[in-house]
Amino acid sequence: MLDIKFIKENPELIKEAVRKKRLTVDVDRLLALETERLALLSQVEALRAEQNEASQKISAAGTDERVALIEAMQTVKQSLQIGEEKLKEVMTEWRALMLQVPNVPDMAVPEGDDDAANEEIKVWGEKPEFDFEPKDHIQLLENLGLIDFERGTKVAGFRGYVLKGDAVKLSLALWQWAFDELAKKGFQPMLAPSLVRPESFFGTGYLPQGEEDLYKTQDGDFLAGTAEVATMGYFMDEVVTKEELPKKIVAFSPCFRREAGSHGKDTKGAFRVHEFYKVEQVALCKANHEESVRLHEELLANAEALMQALELPYHVVVNCTGDLGLGQVKKYDLEAWLPSQNKYRETHSISYFHDFQTRRLNIRYRDDEDKLRFAHSLNGTAVATPRLLIAIVENNQQADGNIKVPAVLRPYFGKDQLTSFKSAD
Numbered sequence: 001m002l003d004i005k006f007i008k009e010n011p012e013l014i015k016e017a018v019r020k021k022r023l024t025v026d027v028d029r030l031l032a033l034e035t036e037r038l039a040l041l042s043q044v045e046a047l048r049a050e051q052n053e054a055s056q057k058i059s060a061a062g063t064d065e066r067v068a069l070i071e072a073m074q075t076v077k078q079s080l081q082i083g084e085e086k087l088k089e090v091m092t093e094w095r096a097l098m099l100q101v102p103n104v105p106d107m108a109v110p111e112g113d114d115d116a117a118n119e120e121i122k123v124w125g126e127k128p129e130f131d132f133e134p135k136d137h138i139q140l141l142e143n144l145g146l147i148d149f150e151r152g153t154k155v156a157g158f159r160g161y162v163l164k165g166d167a168v169k170l171s172l173a174l175w176q177w178a179f180d181e182l183a184k185k186g187f188q189p190m191l192a193p194s195l196v197r198p199e200s201f202f203g204t205g206y207l208p209q210g211e212e213d214l215y216k217t218q219d220g221d222f223l224a225g226t227a228e229v230a231t232m233g234y235f236m237d238e239v240v241t242k243e244e245l246p247k248k249i250v251a252f253s254p255c256f257r258r259e260a261g262s263h264g265k266d267t268k269g270a271f272r273v274h275e276f277y278k279v280e281q282v283a284l285c286k287a288n289h290e291e292s293v294r295l296h297e298e299l300l301a302n303a304e305a306l307m308q309a310l311e312l313p314y315h316v317v318v319n320c321t322g323d324l325g326l327g328q329v330k331k332y333d334l335e336a337w338l339p340s341q342n343k344y345r346e347t348h349s350i351s352y353f354h355d356f357q358t359r360r361l362n363i364r365y366r367d368d369e370d371k372l373r374f375a376h377s378l379n380g381t382a383v384a385t386p387r388l389l390i391a392i393v394e395n396n397q398q399a400d401g402n403i404k405v406p407a408v409l410r411p412y413f414g415k416d417q418l419t420s421f422k423s424a425d
Contacts, residue, residue: 001360002101004034017104020111020321030097037094040087047080099208103356105321106330112320118333119320124304125313127337132399136340137390138269141167143401145421147270159259159273163386165421166413170392170405171277171385173412178279178306178383179250185302187250187281192230194223194254200233203361205327205353212260227251227280228379235284236361240375245365246285246295250382253278270386271345279382284363284375287355292329292376296352299380300332303348306382310406312391313337315344327356334381336391347387350380393418 007014011027018025051073058069110119128134141147146167152160163171179189201207201222206214206229215223224230231251240247255278259265266272281299285291300316307314319331331351335344355374358364364372396404403418410416 001098001356002103003359004098007031007101008034013104014101017102020105020109021102021324021326022113022322023100023102023326025100025102026097027101030094030101033090033094033097037087037090040083040090044080044083044087047076047083050076051080099202100326103327103329103353105324105328108318109324109330110318110320111322113322115319115323115333117320118317118323120315120317121332122316123313124308124315125311125337127313128339128395130339130397130399134339134394134397135401136269137271137393140393140397140401140403144403144418146418149269156275159267161270161273161386166418167386167389167421169413170409170418171389173409174383174385174388174392175252175277175279177409177412179252181306181309182250182279182281182302182382185248187248190227190231190234190249190251192224192227192234192251192253192280194230194256195221196224196230196233197221200224200229200236200361203236204229204232204357205325205360209326213258215256215258223256224253225255225257226278226379227253227255228282231280231282232357232361232363232377235363238363239372240284240363240365242286242365242367245375246283246291249282251280251282253280255384269390271390273386276384276386278384281350281378281380281382283378284358285378286365286367287373287376289354292352292354292378295378296330296332296350299350299378300334303334303350303380303382307334307336307347309408310388310392312388312395312406314347325351327353329354329356332380336388337395338391339394339397345387345391347384347391348381350378352376352378 008031011031015027018027054069054073054076058066110117146163146165148162148164152162155162183189198207198220230253231249255276257274259272259274262272281302283295283299285295314334314336317333317335319333324331328351331349333346334348336347338345354376357377358374363375365375367373392406393403396406398404405413405416405418
């Protein structure tokens, strides 16, 4: 959420942000509501003051004067009731529009409609060359008995899957290794809830626009698609000390996504699934643009360091305006090379938001002048499985169908290749 003062002072900038992000928000209607809101608020406060003053007079007045004052107050009371009802109506529409106003994208963000307009800014690693016909992750893992889509669908429905044996161990190794690597860089570990109350989704910007992609419980709570939601909610309505900033957290959680807008996309395999797991980088910093930019580059560098240690070829793209979320100022996607598809596919996203999320969540700190300020927030993927597992499997496949384990994971995994899973049935 943006500061209404900023919106009023920069209406054309906000309209341009709406256009660039390919959204539909009536900024003029919001400004008209703001004028009406302030007028009604002033009117209601004046009537309340008049009512309070009259109440004091009534308590001190004689019988005849008291009756006259009470009769006179009926008009004030009725006017106040009408004013409060009107203010309530205006505030409902005002709040709804405020939640739709997007953050202003960085000037360096390329303009475009969707991910087709994202711009490649870096390429790393040598794409593997095979002297055999490479298989996709479905064939590789099924041949070794390490994944079961048929039973996964039986148990969980469409896009269901079950990992087994070394695929499970490799996932665990990835998560633990990522935690250890980020802990060396000052990130505090956290296990975050997946079941989260709506306030944190509104605060992080996933509601109201993204509700169709969320699983909702019968109690009105939601299942999160990233640990970012719970981690940011953890600090909701709190004042962190400036000495704590930048605060860096590496959070793990199961994640859930309905994939409502992806019908027909990646319907086979484990690339696009409803339930997955993520190790997420989350950061809070002082309300300073340069600090946000510096930390944004740091989170990207962390993700790149992990990919380079895994020896996985990838490229980095800067997302265009139409591929940014409501609150994102700038976002990088890191995409791993998948030999079976002969293209790069997204495995990481790294974003910064300025105070868009923290203003909604009321996360503040006291600056050097002891003034309360909204912190800035950032987040970025460290490891997401099974997507990263897919990249490892496909890039490390051997002619005999076995799969090499990256050297950095072997101390966690216990051996240098994945082996067949012997089912108990």
